Amino acid sequence: AGCVPYKNMWLVTKLLSNERYHYVELHHKSNIGDKLWQVGEKIQECKLLEISYEKKLPVQETVMRVVRPVAIIFSEYYFYLIAFIVEKNDEQKYELKYDYPAVFRIDRITNLTTLNEKFQSTDASRFEEGEFRKRVQFMFPGKLVKIQFNYTGKSIEAILDRLPTAQIVSQQESTYRVEAEVYGKGILMWLLSQGDSIEVLRPLSMLNEMKDMLLQMIDKYRE
Known part of the structure; x- marks a missing residue:
């Protein structure tokens, strides 16, 4: 038995047909099915991966990373590998390079190799996908920070x-002071999208970065 009553199937079919007609294929045109399957297996097996990855910013280049894969997430049109970057210490044992996860678009992984080394399953179970989603914007990673800002827009609920x-x-009055815990650079993109409805207060490093970005934007429009 289907989930949609038979009398409503024509409506669902019509809606889906409309979406299919207007669908625009993503530019990378990559078939990532095998990569998704392989990465998913290594997450379950708690095995380290060595990946070749095409970075786009700040310059386009291919980099090598050894990672502890912990999750696959679909967001903003793409599938992402969430993983902790590791490197060898003086004793030639792999350890975390950062205490926060990195984000890799799976279609930009050009090669991946399974290393003959496992990591503790507690590392994977410690990562909570739902909590990560609450704190990341546009899938841009970075350090976990607490921000504070004033909001004077029309919808605090949004x-x-x-x-x-x-x-x-x-x-x-109509000014709300808001605090939030967020990851990295993506929050800057979102804050800028709010125009003059938001005034960043803390941390000072983010406030200064916002000022620098706004000045750079103004310079582009000077005659």
């Missing part, structure tokens, strides 16, 4: 929905 970790710490 802000709280976009940033699930956000909390209103105070309100003065």
Whole structure:
């Protein structure tokens, strides 16, 4: 038995046909099925992977990384490998290079090799996909930081929905002071998209980075 009543199937078929007609294929045109399967297996087996990855920013280059794969996530049109980058210490044992996960678009992984070395399953179980999604914007990774900003826009509910970790710490007339815990660089892109509705307060490093980015944007429009 299907999930859709028979009398409504024509409507569902019509809606799906419309979506299929307007569908635009992604530019990379890569068949990533085998990669998804291989990466998924290594996550379950808790095995290290060595990957060749095509970076686009700040310059286009291919880099090699050894990683502990912990999850596959679909977001913003793409499949991503979430993994912790590792490197060998003085005793030639792999250890975490950073205490936060890296994000790799799977279609940009040009080669992957399984290493004959496993990592503790507790490392994988410690990663919580739902908590990661709450704190990442546009799948841009980075350090976990606490930010504080003033919001004077029309819908504070939209802000709280976009940033699930956000909390209103105070309100003065139509100005809300909000705190949130977020990962890395993606939050800067989102903050800039809010125009003059948002004023970043903390941390100071992010405030200064916002100022620099805004000045660079203004310079592009000077005559």
